[in-house]
Amino acid sequence: MTREKLVIGAVLLAYALIPAFAPENIVHLMTITGIWIIIASGLNLLTGYMGYVSFGHAGFVGIGAYTSALLTLKFGMSFWAGALVASLFTALFGLLLGVAILRLSGIYFSIGTLILGEILYSIYYNWSPVTGGFMGLNVPPPELALPFMGNISFELMQWYYFVYLLVFLVVGGLKLLIDSHFGKEIIAIRENESLSQSLGVNINQRKSQCLAISCFLAGMGGALFGAFMGHVDPDSFSIAGSTEFITIIIIGGLASLMGPFFGAYVLITLSLYLEVLGKWRMVVYGLIIVFVMIYARSGIVGFLETIFKREFRK
Amino acid sequence: MLEIKNLSVKYDDVEVLHGVSLEVGDKEVVALIGPNGAGKTTLLRSVSGLVKASCGETFFMGRNLNLVSSDEIVRQGISHVPEGRRVFYNMSVMENLLLGGYVRDKKERKQTLEYVFEMFPRLAERKQQRGGTLSGGEQSMLVVGRALMNRPKLLLMDEPCLGLAPIIVNMFAESINKMARQGLTILLVEQNARFALSTATRGYVLTNGKIVAQGETEELMGKEEEIRKAYLGA
Amino acid sequence: MFTFEIISQQVLNGLLTGTSYILIALGLTLIFGIYRMINMAHGAVYMWGAYFCHVFADTIGLNTYLAMAIAMVLAGLLSVGIERTVFRPLKGCPDWVALVAGLGLYYALENFGWIVLGPRELHIHALATQEVVRFWGLYANLQKVILAGICMATLVGTILVLKKTDMGRAMRAASADPEAAKLVGINTERMSMLVFFLGGAFAAAAGSLVGSLTSVAPGMGFRPMIIAFVIVVFGGMGSIMGTVVAGLLVGVLQNILAYAVTPKFAYCFTMLSLLTIFIIRPTGIFGEDK
Numbered sequence: 001m002t003r004e005k006l007v008i009g010a011v012l013l014a015y016a017l018i019p020a021f022a023p024e025n026i027v028h029l030m031t032i033t034g035i036w037i038i039i040a041s042g043l044n045l046l047t048g049y050m051g052y053v054s055f056g057h058a059g060f061v062g063i064g065a066y067t068s069a070l071l072t073l074k075f076g077m078s079f080w081a082g083a084l085v086a087s088l089f090t091a092l093f094g095l096l097l098g099v100a101i102l103r104l105s106g107i108y109f110s111i112g113t114l115i116l117g118e119i120l121y122s123i124y125y126n127w128s129p130v131t132g133g134f135m136g137l138n139v140p141p142p143e144l145a146l147p148f149m150g151n152i153s154f155e156l157m158q159w160y161y162f163v164y165l166l167v168f169l170v171v172g173g174l175k176l177l178i179d180s181h182f183g184k185e186i187i188a189i190r191e192n193e194s195l196s197q198s199l200g201v202n203i204n205q206r207k208s209q210c211l212a213i214s215c216f217l218a219g220m221g222g223a224l225f226g227a228f229m230g231h232v233d234p235d236s237f238s239i240a241g242s243t244e245f246i247t248i249i250i251i252g253g254l255a256s257l258m259g260p261f262f263g264a265y266v267l268i269t270l271s272l273y274l275e276v277l278g279k280w281r282m283v284v285y286g287l288i289i290v291f292v293m294i295y296a297r298s299g300i301v302g303f304l305e306t307i308f309k310r311e312f313r314k
Numbered sequence: 315m316l317e318i319k320n321l322s323v324k325y326d327d328v329e330v331l332h333g334v335s336l337e338v339g340d341k342e343v344v345a346l347i348g349p350n351g352a353g354k355t356t357l358l359r360s361v362s363g364l365v366k367a368s369c370g371e372t373f374f375m376g377r378n379l380n381l382v383s384s385d386e387i388v389r390q391g392i393s394h395v396p397e398g399r400r401v402f403y404n405m406s407v408m409e410n411l412l413l414g415g416y417v418r419d420k421k422e423r424k425q426t427l428e429y430v431f432e433m434f435p436r437l438a439e440r441k442q443q444r445g446g447t448l449s450g451g452e453q454s455m456l457v458v459g460r461a462l463m464n465r466p467k468l469l470l471m472d473e474p475c476l477g478l479a480p481i482i483v484n485m486f487a488e489s490i491n492k493m494a495r496q497g498l499t500i501l502l503v504e505q506n507a508r509f510a511l512s513t514a515t516r517g518y519v520l521t522n523g524k525i526v527a528q529g530e531t532e533e534l535m536g537k538e539e540e541i542r543k544a545y546l547g548a
Numbered sequence: 549m550f551t552f553e554i555i556s557q558q559v560l561n562g563l564l565t566g567t568s569y570i571l572i573a574l575g576l577t578l579i580f581g582i583y584r585m586i587n588m589a590h591g592a593v594y595m596w597g598a599y600f601c602h603v604f605a606d607t608i609g610l611n612t613y614l615a616m617a618i619a620m621v622l623a624g625l626l627s628v629g630i631e632r633t634v635f636r637p638l639k640g641c642p643d644w645v646a647l648v649a650g651l652g653l654y655y656a657l658e659n660f661g662w663i664v665l666g667p668r669e670l671h672i673h674a675l676a677t678q679e680v681v682r683f684w685g686l687y688a689n690l691q692k693v694i695l696a697g698i699c700m701a702t703l704v705g706t707i708l709v710l711k712k713t714d715m716g717r718a719m720r721a722a723s724a725d726p727e728a729a730k731l732v733g734i735n736t737e738r739m740s741m742l743v744f745f746l747g748g749a750f751a752a753a754a755g756s757l758v759g760s761l762t763s764v765a766p767g768m769g770f771r772p773m774i775i776a777f778v779i780v781v782f783g784g785m786g787s788i789m790g791t792v793v794a795g796l797l798v799g800v801l802q803n804i805l806a807y808a809v810t811p812k813f814a815y816c817f818t819m820l821s822l823l824t825i826f827i828i829r830p831t832g833i834f835g836e837d838k
């Protein structure tokens with residue numbers, strides 16, 4: 001236990017020190033990766049722990065990104081309020097959607113979310129008066145006015161620390177959630193839905209809650225992503241994006257809190273190295289997804305499990 | 315005709331047959347009996363090439379079958395009536411039978427069809443009916459008929475009479491005896507020891523993936539006590 | 549605004565659009581029948597098929613339909629290659645794994661298309677696109693009618709083969725019960741390759757015909773693939789008649805919506821209506837109840 005705390009402390013320290021040593025572009029990439037980790041952790045809750053594989057997650061991320069952008073642009077909200085409302089809105093969307101789409105399970109749920117992802121993408125792309133069409137929207141940078149400290153402008157450093165603060169809050173929150181009764185019940189749903197229902201789990205409620213939390217994190221990631229990049233456009237929220245999120249949690253290892261970390265870093269490192277391939281980059285990227293599916297489905301965490309002979313996944 | 319030497323079969327990492335040896339001579343009817351989960355089905359599946367042996371060899375008319383694919387095994391003259399009446403539900407009786415002769419040429423198929431209809435006249439009456447709508451007994455006849463359509467030299471049968479009424483079981487025993495008289499070699503898996511031993515000349519008792527007793531049917535009947543013990547897993 | 553003529557014209561257009569979807573969906577259905585999985589790389593085969601047709605018809609200068617036949621063979625082989633390298637190793641995995649792998653492969657093949665085809669739009673030369681057929685006060689592009697004809701011929705041919713020939717029976721047997729099929733001597737692996745070959749060839753035919761009506765571009769396969777995929781689901785997964793009816797319905801729905809709402813949102817609304825039906829009846833309109 002103390003050893004675990006020591007490890008966690010070391011990791012936090014490393015994260016705190018990275019911006020002091022790493023070049024700017026690395027800090028930039030790490031920040032984006034942090035946002036991905038938030039989104040992927042939400043997907044992991046739904047897919048890894050509860051067993052519902054969503055192919056439309058990038059669409060949910062888009063809801064958060066566009067809502068937050070529109071709230072700041074058109075309604076003059078601050079980024080902070082906008083992002084919070086956007087995350088809650090995405091969660092509410094998930095909750096309402098859940099009533100319908102959670103009637104589906106297994107591959108049917110995947111198909112349903114895939115169609116939904118297409119619908120959302122086509123709304124982002126075609127509803128130009130609101131979403132800006134394929135050009136997207138430009139999002140103003142956030143401002144932070146603190147008492148006694150005055151206005152803090154949000155530069156890369158601030159972004160980095162802010163995002164990772166959220167990452168650790170989210171992962172910590174998910175850890176509590178997974179260890180709670182709720183966590184055991186959604187894992188039971190994955191293992192055997194009808195059995196867990198007959199054992200008294202209110203599966204409909206649990207499933208909607210899980211989808212809502214997952215959507216909340218997707219919306220939050222979307223709001224962060226839009227403001228950090230200063231821009232939102234539909235191409236980030238297509239089925240390709242959803243495939244990428246699924247790949248992240250699989251490369252990392254499903255149903256493990258560490259999984260999204262590993263997955264996101266591996267994928268971002270890969271895409272960094274793949275830059276040298278120029279236009280072949282996306283071809284190789286696609287083939288890597290295929291390769292992972294065929295040969296590395298248990299992910300990095302699964303690999304660590306075989307090395308350390310310990311269970312890290314639930 | 316069929317010679318299995320020291321056969322072991324694994325599912326994933328679990329070995330379910332541990333060095334089984336068994337022999338079926340020309341024109342012989344041999345029964346393979348044993349309790350649930352003994353590995354009888356697995357043994358037949360291994361002969362048909364549906365599962366691969368992890369160790370040991372299978373010879374059919376002197377040829378090694380270990381590396382032969384399942385469709386080639388059928389072509390060499392082994393028919394397998396699988397466990398649990400696997401008729402093709404959405405196809406007519408006729409289509410099911412024609413599929414039975416899939417590896418034989420069309421002219422030959424026509425003759426065999428007559429032979430099968432003679433053996434099971436009920437099937438001739440129901441040619442156009444969908445396989446899935448047949449009664450249990452009729453489905454059993456259909457799978458046996460389908461297996462015969464291949465003009466097999468060796469017929470493997472996996473509990474063809476499971477869940478059938480005694481009258482139909484008797485009829486099946488008769489059909490099997492008839493096929494045997496016509497020179498077909500048969501390896502019959504049965505839970506129902508009495509039925510198995512009444513049709514077969516020799517038998518093997520398989521328990522927990524090992525042969526625990528073998529011999530002439532009468533001899534095995536005499537060792538009833540021993541077999542019962544095997545069944546009880548003592 | 550909604551006169552009888554306009555509605556019938558839209559329905560006709562819809563039926564013609566629907567036939568191209570059917571051609572794509574037919575391949576997916578056959579593959580689904582044997583493999584119990586959905587081949588998400590199918591759209592890429594469709595695109596490559598159209599590109600092959602462009603190369604033989606326009607670059608080399610062969611007759612359009614000869615070029616199409618060659619393209620069908622090549623795309624069929626591409627599809628078989630996909631089966632052997634990607635889907636065969638995934639047999640027995642959870643369904644969604646094949647879905648992800650198929651999408652990954654789709655992106656690889658589409659992006660390879662961007663390298664080979666470049667950003668320009670390519671064309672397939674076909675005289676019939678210039679001509680219009682008129683009947684009962686309605687009109688249709690001749691090439692579209694040819695497309696519908698080829699689709700129907702393929703469909704009838706496929707159904708006849710499945711019903712009447714040994715090979716067709718073997719394909720149905722392999723998809724109904726692979727193990728029982730092996731026990732009557734059917735080489736189920738060869739059957740898998742066969743359905744992938746046919747699926748690829750049908751997709752190439754659709755791609756070439758649609759490509760001759762519009763243009764050939766690397767991203768042309770994604771939406772038709774998604775639509776075909778939805779059609780397969782609606783047709784009850786693996787049922788050919790279901791696929792046909794669902795294909796025509798989706799084509800008509802899309803055209804009517806394009807007219808009634810706006811073309812921009814036709815796809816979105818089609819998908820939305822289909823998602824709604826799907827949630828109510830997951831096994832498809834023609835599927836059996838779970």
Ligand SMILES: Nc1ncnc2c1ncn2[C@@H]1O[C@H](COP(=O)(O)OP(=O)(O)OP(=O)(O)O)[C@@H](O)[C@H]1O
Pocket residue numbers: 325326330348349350351352353354355356357397505
């Ligand atoms: N596909 C499979 N994967 C893993 N284990 C299997 C598989 N098929 C069978 N087994 C196991 O192998 C053992 C032998 O099974 P098998 O079906 O051969 O027995 P059997 O003698 O035919 O039984 P029964 O009389 O009930 O039909 C059993 O313990 C069974 O659980």
Ligand SMILES: [Mg+2]
Pocket residue numbers: 354355356397472
């Ligand atoms: Mg058995």
